[in-house]
Amino acid sequence: MPAPVLAVTDLSTSFFTRNGAVRAVNGVSFAVARGEVLGLVGESGSGKTVTGFSILGLVDPPGRIVGGSIRFLGEELAGASDERLRSLRGASIAMIFQDPMMTLNPVLRIDTQMIEAITAHEKVSHRAARARARAALAAVGIASPDERLAAYPHQFSGGMRQRVAIAIALLHRPALLVADEPTTALDVTIQSQILAEVQDLCAESGTALIWITHDLAVVAGLADRVAVMYAGRIVEEGPVDAVLAQPLHPYTRGLIGSVPSRNARGAPLNQIPGMAPSPADLPPGCAFAPRCPRADVVCAGPLGMTGHPGERAARCWHPYVSEAAR
Amino acid sequence: MSGPIIALDRISKDFVTPLDLAARAANLLGARLRESAIRAVDDVSFAVDEGEVVGLVGESGCGKSTLGRIVADVLAPSAGSVNFRGAPRDELAGEAARTAALKVQMIFQDPMASLNPRLRVGDIVGEAPVVHGIVTRAERRDYVAALLERVGLDPRYTTRYPHQFSGGQRARIGIARALAVKPDFLVCDESVAALDVSIQAQILNLFMELRHDLKLTYLFISHDLGVVEHLSDRVVIMYLGRVVEIAPTETLFRAANHPYTRALLANVPRLEARKQRFAPIAGEIPSPLDPPSGCQFHPRCPFAMARCKSEAPALREITPGHRSACHLNDAA
Amino acid sequence: MAAITEVGITDTAAESRLAGAWHEFAERRTAVVALAAVVLLIGLALLAPLVAPQNPYDLTQLSIMDNKLPPLARGLDGMLYLLGTDDQGRDMLSAILYGLRLSLYVSVVATAIALALGTVTGIVAAYFGGRIDALLMRLVDIQLSFPAILIALILLAILGKGIDKVVIALVSVQWAYYARTIRGAALAERRREYIEAARCLALPQWRIIFRHLLPNAFAPLIVVATVQVAHAIALEATLSFLGVGVPITEPSLGLLIANGYGYMLSGDYWISFYPGVALLIAIVAINLVGDRLRDVMNPRLKR
DSSP: OOOOSEEEEEEEEEEEETTEEEEEEEEEEEEEOTTOEEEEEOOTTSSHHHHHHHHHTOOOTTEEEEEEEEEETTEEOTTOOHHHHHHHBTTTEEEEOSSGGGTSOTTSOHHHHHHHHHHTTSOOOHHHHHHHHHHHHHHTTOSSHHHHHTSOGGGSOHHHHHHHHHHHHTTTOOSEEEEESTTTTSOHHHHHHHHHHHHHHHHHHTOEEEEEESOHHHHHHHOSEEEEEETTEEEEEEEHHHHHHSOOSHHHHHHHHTSGGGSOTTSOOOOOOSOOOOTTSOOSSOTTGGGOTTOOGGGGSOOOOEEETTTEEEOOSSOSSSSOOO | OOSEEEEEEEEEEEEEEOOOHHHHHHHHTTOOOOOEEEEEEEEEEEEEETTOEEEEEOOTTSOHHHHHHHHTTSSOOSEEEEEETTEEGGGOOHHHHHHHHHHEEEEOSOTTTTSOTTSOHHHHHHHHHHHTTSSOHHHHHHHHHHHHHHTTOOGGGGGSOGGGSOHHHHHHHHHHHHHTTOOSEEEEESTTTTSOHHHHHHHHHHHHHHHHHHTOEEEEEESOHHHHHHHOSEEEEEETTEEEEEEEHHHHHHSOOSHHHHHHHHHSOOTTOSSOOOOOOOSOOOOTTSOOSSSTTGGGOTTOOHHHHHOOOOOEEEETTEEEOOTHHHHO | OOOOOOOSOSOOSOOOHHHHHHHHHTTSHHHHHHHHHHHHHHHHHHHHHHHSSSOTTOGGGOOGGGTTOOTTEEOTTSOEETTOBOTTOOBHHHHHHHHHHHHHHHHHHHHHHHHHHHHHHHHHHHHHOHHHHHHHHHHHHHHHHSOHHHHHHHHHHHHOSSHHHHHHHHHHHHHHHHHHHHHHHHHHHHTSHHHHHHHHTTOOHHHIIIIIIHHHHOHHHHHHHHHHHHHHHHHHHHHHHTTSSSOTTSOOHHHHHHHHHTTTTTTOTHHHHHHHHHHHHHHHHHHHHHHHHHHHHHHHHTO
16 A cells, blocks of 8 residues: 555644643544545534644644654654745645635735745746646636736635635645635535535545545545544544444534434434533543543543544544444 | 514615715716615515524525615615514604514624623623613513523623633523513524534524524524525525525425526535535626626526526516526426 | 533633733833833822922922032032922922923823713714714814824913913814724724624614723724823923923923023033933833733734
């Protein structure tokens, strides 16, 4: 089996605030293979965004990676120099954000920004760079790219801006693309378009994709594998089919069960009681125990993954199937 | 008493940025500057019966939030009238007007932005009932405590400020505030959109419970079709300020008529799908500043005919209770 | 009855907002030093009658024979003049303390009145918009297009001399800043959903303006007011230096500087110099505190 594009092992990231250390990411491990789509699912406070930022080395003080390893194509990223990270970012690893204005500079024209992104990593002539930018815009489905190149970000709609951000991210055909909720703020029909385009682009160029979202339905249609995060830890992982059809972890089960389409119309929705703990104040042992219908004394103790970590596993003493799917 | 509690009669809303002094001066000198007008809501008529839940669905620029605010009387319509229990609301005066205003309340989208950050929760919920004489100042404490319990919050927290609560709790405070003035009708404007999925389920369950216990009527505005399907009796679909389809929920989701509705339903990501081959509709949502002529959906419609470009289709009944605005229905 | 499904409050940190703001403020040492200086000056000003070695306005305490003594000199009756005396035998230290007291009094009172006036104007303009807004803001614009000194001089020429006239002049020069600042903040807040909610609840308009809109638009004014106190001190000193400010019988720092101005070149520098230093310290310290406040308040405004 070929080595994975990205192998994250036991990653921990903490924020050191005036009120103490906050463990946003707490021993997270996963891997993504070439051309694979991994869905990283979680609600607010689960640590999924910080995980994405940690991979790219974008965690700002007072936060920093405190442990674990991030191996990208065999190279260790955690603790790598700023220079090395900078040369990788944009060229080999790219990121798109929920708000495309985090990528786009509002006072520069689109062509200026794209050409800058190209020439930052490669020595090409201005004209060649412009041609590449034009081709990239066409590839993400933007009609009349010449006109669009000469425009400013504020002249675009939200969906267009996100497309431009994706085009910029894919300019250098990165080996890995991290997408942090890029379609959450977009309309359903536009989201569909962008999902279709991203699907095509990644399949065509073999880019590994990590899609961070809270929307299980998007992950269902897009991803090959899914990892569910809760309170800074991965609580379940596996192929999308298996996880959604037969969730092991009570949280995953509760999450799937609370989606309206899974409930009879008009009947009360299956709800998970209580709320997620604040990362600053985690209970000992399993963080989900206070809300879990299957919790008992054992759950306050240390916790490992049961099953086959990396393939199909859950972080639970009482998963729903007594043996993890083989 | 059954019958429409809120009836919208040809409601339109324009947002006009008037020309300022400089622009008017420029016009005198020969420039031909026009004030920019957006028709956010265009000739909308429908009614909500007592005890019903009507879902209002659409994407950006469809005008659903604006319409919601008109129904809740936070915004005045540019044309048309809102009838409350049969009587046009703008003809009411004095006491009757105040009562009508309190009977229709709104639950907002952003739980943080909809609560005054400088007021304690007890004041947020208890202010209006005291001001309107629903309870006396002495009774306020117990009244607020009962309301908070009703929405699933610990009544001891009346002295805290909004920023000390989580998103789901703030949503509950907003609901308590609306319930405090004893409304009959609630406009929920994307009230669960900003919440996590697991909290969403809790709040939706709360809405359903309150509907049953307090005999409330809802206009539920959302972009999330799954939520709307679960909660609503009837659904209204809007596109660029116009109503394109109205139908009972089951009918709409099983046999939608309008091409836009069908495209919308086809594009909703489903939990059951695997490696879904997304087949989106082409084109961007047009800007409300410059809407297409005739049927506004025609640039993106796979079935567009010549007629669709020039003539706007009327909202017509195709089966009892099911109305759709599409020229294709005439051909049949 | 909905089961109580929400347990606990997320605010596990015991720190209140005020304590948090103080900690952030205190991160810069210069700001803390400046704040200490301001507190010290206010303390001295308030306690001047108790702290000053003599009452400089009481002519019976003055000895004309002791005039123009340099700092640290002793007078004829053995009294130590730490900062020397002026041309009438007044102890400079006492004069400065009383002058500081007057300067601060005038500035703070003027700022407070201007704040109240400007706030009401600005927030009413922001809430009602339309013609009311246009009218009030044109007044503000007219006010702000004249140099402050000019307006003050003209007003004082009309009204005459006296502390209350100086306060009126300062108020008329300052109120426009507050009006404009709070109008800007209120315009942004006015569109927020909690204001819409208040309207939906059919609350009376004055209640919405003063109980909902005002407290949330007020934050930028704290910074403006702080810095304006410093401006007012400077302006009052300027007016007194020019001789149109406070009466000679109750000199402020500006007047003290004016009095000693003529003696600078003949070597009796301390009559002008030390009041100048005191003025400088007051203005710089207040400005530094205001600057730090602005930095502290900014990220919090972006809630």
